[in-house]
Amino acid sequence: MKIFNTLSRTKEEFVPLEPGKVKMYVCGPTVYNLIHIGNARPMIVFDTVRRYFEYKGYEVTYVSNFTDVDDKIIKKANEEGVDSSEISSRYIEECRKDMAGMNVRSATVHPQATQEIPGMLTMIQTLIDGGHAYVAADGTVYFRTRSFKDYGKLSHKNIDELQSGFRELRVTGEEDKEDANDFVLWKPKKEGEPYWDSAWCKGRPGWHIECSVMAKRYLGDQIDIHAGGEDLIFPHHENEIAQSESANGKLFANYWMHNAFLNIDNRKMSKSLGNFFTVREIAGQYNLQVLRFFMLSAHYRSPLNFSADLMESSKNGLERIQTAMERLRDLDGKVSGDVLTEAEKAWDAQAGELVAKFEAAMDDDFNTADAIAALFELVKLSNSTVSADCSKAYTEDMKGRIQSLCDVLGLIVESRTETLDDAVEKLIADRQVARKAKDFAKADAIRQQLLDMGIELKDTREGVKWKRI
Ligand code: AMP
Numbered sequence: 001m002k003i004f005n006t007l008s009r010t011k012e013e014f015v016p017l018e019p020g021k022v023k024m025y026v027c028g029p030t031v032y033n034l035i036h037i038g039n040a041r042p043m044i045v046f047d048t049v050r051r052y053f054e055y056k057g058y059e060v061t062y063v064s065n066f067t068d069v070d071d072k073i074i075k076k077a078n079e080e081g082v083d084s085s086e087i088s089s090r091y092i093e094e095c096r097k098d099m100a101g102m103n104v105r106s107a108t109v110h111p112q113a114t115q116e117i118p119g120m121l122t123m124i125q126t127l128i129d130g131g132h133a134y135v136a137a138d139g140t141v142y143f144r145t146r147s148f149k150d151y152g153k154l155s156h157k158n159i160d161e162l163q164s165g166f167r168e169l170r171v172t173g174e175e176d177k178e179d180a181n182d183f184v185l186w187k188p189k190k191e192g193e194p195y196w197d198s199a200w201c202k203g204r205p206g207w208h209i210e211c212s213v214m215a216k217r218y219l220g221d222q223i224d225i226h227a228g229g230e231d232l233i234f235p236h237h238e239n240e241i242a243q244s245e246s247a248n249g250k251l252f253a254n255y256w257m258h259n260a261f262l263n264i265d266n267r268k269m270s271k272s273l274g275n276f277f278t279v280r281e282i283a284g285q286y287n288l289q290v291l292r293f294f295m296l297s298a299h300y301r302s303p304l305n306f307s308a309d310l311m312e313s314s315k316n317g318l319e320r321i322q323t324a325m326e327r328l329r330d331l332d333g334k335v336s337g338d339v340l341t342e343a344e345k346a347w348d349a350q351a352g353e354l355v356a357k358f359e360a361a362m363d364d365d366f367n368t369a370d371a372i373a374a375l376f377e378l379v380k381l382s383n384s385t386v387s388a389d390c391s392k393a394y395t396e397d398m399k400g401r402i403q404s405l406c407d408v409l410g411l412i413v414e415s416r417t418e419t420l421d422d423a424v425e426k427l428i429a430d431r432q433v434a435r436k437a438k439d440f441a442k443a444d445a446i447r448q449q450l451l452d453m454g455i456e457l458k459d460t461r462e463g464v465k466w467k468r469i
């Protein structure tokens with residue numbers, strides 16, 4: 001398997017730290033609003049990377065954070081006159097609903113910055129003790145970028161070039177910085193902000209430290225893959241490397257993967273430009289599987305321009321696969337025979353080659369665009385060969401092949417409604433039992449499990465109601 005590594009700017013053979021295992025960390029969203037479809041791109045792309053590793057037999061530990069302490073969250077909390085934890089928990093819940101709709105699986109762990117403060121204090125102290133950080137007069141702790149000789153290795157920036165213009169770059173309140181590239185690890189609280197005690201001042205962490213600490217806690221000092229959108233290369237990921245490698249004395253991540261932007265009218269979709277669609281808005285127009293298909297129709301390192309035309313062709317593409325699967329399902333009970341005929345053996349060999357083509361595309365830096373092309377060829381082969389005259393062995397085989405490739409891409413092509421309904425009813429009953437027993441942790445866990453399945457619960461006077469989201 002080859003992965004394009006931002007560190008070396010080349011495609012490299014993937015060699016895991018531990019055979020058969022993959023440790024992945026993906027930077028998640030800042031939760032102060034509904035996520036937009038630009039934020040959805042890394043979610044879908046790296047969920048697919050995870051699924052493909054699992055398809056290849058790897059055991060994947062996937063960690064993705066929610067940034068729940070940040071200026072934008074605090075601003076919104078102050079506007080609404082509520083605690084910032086209310087804002088972040090509201091939008092974490094909304095984000096999880098969107099993830100479920102896009103069939104993005106929950107991470108193995110979704111840590112939150114505010115729950116990880118002790119680890120941050122420890123890492124910051126280690127950096128200070130090692131001469132990699134310093135405390136300014138007002139209690140702000142800065143990382144000393146000059147102390148890390150590899151600073152700039154990910155973004156391929158030269159530290160001296162970054163240094164020029166330092167005087168102009170100086171920000172009010174940051175006069176104590178030794179160097180323009182030095183960045184905040186811990187900053188003093190301001191009025192109306194959440195804060196924690198520390199040896200340096202009452203305050204809160206900088207953004208970069210949270211990811212270094214969470215990766216260390218949940219994955220260890222060294223990880224296989226670190227990922228996110230390309231806007232994170234500098235400064236966020238560069239700074240994560242500086243912190244983690246200085247604190248742990250080990251190479252942090254072996255492979256750095258970055259998705260290109262989702263654009264609109266050839267400009268990056270972003271909250272600050274105001275040119276965005278939320279996932280929720282798109283869900284009002286399309287099944288979110290269409291959005292997922294659209295995201296995977298381009299290679300993750302190519303910019304992708306959002307347009308109604310592309311969404312329509314994605315819808316058609318997805319329907320083509322779904323129709324082929326429905327046709328195969330309709331043959332259930334109508335076909336028999338456990339042995340392939342001579343003709344079927346030849347078709348089956350062709351199908352095997354198309355699966356190999358799909359895998360070769362995915363092995364080549366997760367080229368989902370080419371993988372989907374191979375999947376379409378398989379669908380075409382199915383449509384032109386499958387009929388009521390076929391053996392059951394052949395139709396089952398074809399169904400299994402298409403299904404497993406769709407599973408890698410995370411595309412739902414089954415009508416799972418009936419089987420799902422039974423599972424949902426059972427979980428709701430279990431939750432009621434837990435609530436009666438006052439086991440609220442279990443009840444909440446079941447509610448979350450249902451949310452992950454795309455089911456939202458409402459406790460009403462008439463009992464528990466549920467709906468698909
Ligand atoms: P944020 O909440 O802005 O920190 O973003 C969360 C994730 O979404 C990061 O990995 C960003 O790089 C990514 N992201 C934000 N906007 C876009 C976009 N327009 N296209 C692709 N990725 C994006």
Ligand code: ZN
Nearest residue numbers: 027028211236
């Ligand atoms: Zn991060």
